[in-house]
Amino acid sequence: MARVTRGSAAKLKAAQPPQDVTQEPVQLSSPPATPGPQRSEPRRATKTGLASQEPSPAKALPVTPKSTRKRARTAAIEEDVNELPHNLGTIPDLIPSQVKPKDGSPAKKARHLKASKPTSRKTEDVEELVAKATATTENSPKKAKNNSYGLTPGKTPYPNWPHPTAEECEEVTRLLSSVHGEVKPPKSIPMPSLTVSGCGEVPSVLDALIRTRLSAATTGTNSSRAFAGLVAKFGVLKEGVGKGSVDWNKVRLADTKDIFEAIKSGGLADVKSKDIKKILQMVWEENQARRDELVSSGTAPGSANEDPEEKNAEVAKADENVLSLDHLHLVSNDEAFKALTKYPGIGPKTASCVLLFCLQRPSFAVDTHVFRLCTWLGWVPPPGDPAGLAPGAKGKFAGPTRNSTYAHCEVRLPDHLKYPLHQLFIKHGKTCPRCRAITGENSEGWDKGCVIDHLVKRTGVRKGMGAGPVKGANGRNAKRKKRADDNESEPESNELSDLGSEDEENGSGA
Structure with missing residues (x-):
C-alpha cells in the first residue's frame, strides 16, 4: 500500500472538482425504481429524489411531488364553484382570454352569455317549474282523464244500421215480460x-x-x-x-x-x-x-x-x-x-x-248480458258489416263494443223502454238455458226453448267469444260446444249489472 504524504494528498485534492457541501457524496449506477402509482411522472420524482432524499429507494420518492399535487387539487376543488354533480364536469369558465370569437357577432355573444351566466335565468326557470308542478298537482284529477270515450251525445256511431226499431224494442219487451214479469221503474x-x-x-x-x-x-x-x-x-x-x-x-x-x-x-x-x-x-x-x-x-x-x-x-x-x-x-x-x-x-x-x-233518467246501461243479447238480436252491426264503419271510413268493421252499443241503443231505444229492457236483458241473460254466456245444444234445459229464439242469432259459447254459431256438431263448433258442456257448472255472476266486464279506464268494450 502506497504511503500518502502531505504533498500527494494536496495533489489529489487539486485534481478533484469542487463539491456542493449540501449534497451527500453518493454515487448511483442508475436512478432508483419508481413505485407503480407514480410512474406517470417518473423523471420529476427521480430528479427531486436525487436532489433532496436519502440514497435508499424506499425513502427517496413519496415526499414532494405527491404532497404538491394534493394541495393543488384540493385548492382547485374548493375554488371551483361551478363543479357539477355525478362527475359531469364543470360549467365552462369562459374567460375572455380563453374565448376569443373571431367576430363580435351578437349570436356568438349570446351563446357565451347563456353558458356563463345561467344563475338568474335558472332561478326564474325553477320558480316557474315549481309553480307549474304545484298547479298541475292540484288540478290533475280534473284534467287527467278524457271522458268522451269517442261518444257524441245524441249521435249513434252506426247511423247506417236501422236496428233496433221502436217496434222491435216493443216486441222483445213484451216477449221477455211474458217470462220474467213486467218491469217498471220505481216511483221513489x-x-x-x-x-x-x-x-x-x-x-x-x-x-x-x-x-x-x-x-x-x-x-x-x-x-x-x-x-x-x-x-x-x-x-x-x-x-x-x-x-x-x-x-x-x-x-x-x-x-x-x-x-x-x-x-x-x-x-x-x-x-x-x-x-x-x-x-x-x-x-x-x-x-x-x-x-x-x-x-x-x-x-x-x-x-x-x-x-x-x-x-x-x-x-x-x-x-x-x-x-x-x-x-x-x-x-x-x-x-x-x-x-x-x-x-x-x-x-x-x-x-x-x-x-x-x-x-231516474232514461239511460240504457250495457253490461255483459245486455251486450250479448243486443249482439244476438242484431241491434248492432255484426263484424265485417260495412254499416259498422263511420261514413267515409275504409277497412273491415271489427265488431261492436259495449260502449258503441250503448251509444247506438241510447239513440235507437224509446226512453220508456230503457229501464225495463235493461233489467229484462240481465235477468234473461242469467237464467235462459239458451241465452246464458256459457251455453250449447247439450246444455241442461236447452230443450226448454227460448221465448226470443226466433229473433236471435247466437254466436260464441263463452264470455268474450263472439266467433262462430253455437249450433253445429262437427269441427270447430263441436269443440266449442264440448268446452261449454265442460264449463256448464261454472256459476253466473250474481250482481245486478256485471260492471266488471267493461274497461272503465280506456272505454274499450267487447
Whole structure:
C-alpha cells in the first residue's frame, strides 16, 4: 500500500472538482425504481429524489411531488364553484382570454352569455317549474282523464244500421215480460242498504257512484262485503240525504292503504281504493268551488233550478265538509253523464247505471248480458258489416263494443223502454238455458226453448267469444260446444249489472 504524504494528498485534492457541501457524496449506477402509482411522472420524482432524499429507494420518492399535487387539487376543488354533480364536469369558465370569437357577432355573444351566466335565468326557470308542478298537482284529477270515450251525445256511431226499431224494442219487451214479469221503474228510490252495495239504487248520487264502482269486476256478494268493510271502518252519516250510508269525508281524509284494507275482500281493492280516494277528493274540491260561486254570485251550474233554501243547504253542506253530488239532479242527462265520466274508473256503463237507478233518467246501461243479447238480436252491426264503419271510413268493421252499443241503443231505444229492457236483458241473460254466456245444444234445459229464439242469432259459447254459431256438431263448433258442456257448472255472476266486464279506464268494450 502506497504511503500518502502531505504533498500527494494536496495533489489529489487539486485534481478533484469542487463539491456542493449540501449534497451527500453518493454515487448511483442508475436512478432508483419508481413505485407503480407514480410512474406517470417518473423523471420529476427521480430528479427531486436525487436532489433532496436519502440514497435508499424506499425513502427517496413519496415526499414532494405527491404532497404538491394534493394541495393543488384540493385548492382547485374548493375554488371551483361551478363543479357539477355525478362527475359531469364543470360549467365552462369562459374567460375572455380563453374565448376569443373571431367576430363580435351578437349570436356568438349570446351563446357565451347563456353558458356563463345561467344563475338568474335558472332561478326564474325553477320558480316557474315549481309553480307549474304545484298547479298541475292540484288540478290533475280534473284534467287527467278524457271522458268522451269517442261518444257524441245524441249521435249513434252506426247511423247506417236501422236496428233496433221502436217496434222491435216493443216486441222483445213484451216477449221477455211474458217470462220474467213486467218491469217498471220505481216511483221513489229506496233508502240505502248497509248489506247490499247495489248499482246506484240509493238517494245520494255520490253514494250511488261509489257503490257502483265497488260493483266493478266482482259479484254482488263481494261488492257488498267490500261496502260493509267501509261501513265498519269509517261509520255512517246520521242525517242528511246520505243518512245511513258511509261518511265519505272520513274516507277522503283516510290513507289509501286504510281504504284498501276496508274493501280488500271485494276484489281489485288496489285499483278501487285509489279511484275512490281520487273521486272523493275531486268531489270535495268541486263542492268548495260551487259553494264559493253560490256565495259570491248566487249562481252555479244548474242552480237556476234551485230555490233559495236548497242553495243555502248546499252551502251549509260544503261548509261542514259533507260530500255531495246531488247537484247533478239539476242538470241535463248529457251534462250529468259528462260530469260522472270524468272521475277515475268511471266509464259509460257505470255513469249510465247512476243515471238510470239514482237520478231516474232514461239511460240504457250495457253490461255483459245486455251486450250479448243486443249482439244476438242484431241491434248492432255484426263484424265485417260495412254499416259498422263511420261514413267515409275504409277497412273491415271489427265488431261492436259495449260502449258503441250503448251509444247506438241510447239513440235507437224509446226512453220508456230503457229501464225495463235493461233489467229484462240481465235477468234473461242469467237464467235462459239458451241465452246464458256459457251455453250449447247439450246444455241442461236447452230443450226448454227460448221465448226470443226466433229473433236471435247466437254466436260464441263463452264470455268474450263472439266467433262462430253455437249450433253445429262437427269441427270447430263441436269443440266449442264440448268446452261449454265442460264449463256448464261454472256459476253466473250474481250482481245486478256485471260492471266488471267493461274497461272503465280506456272505454274499450267487447
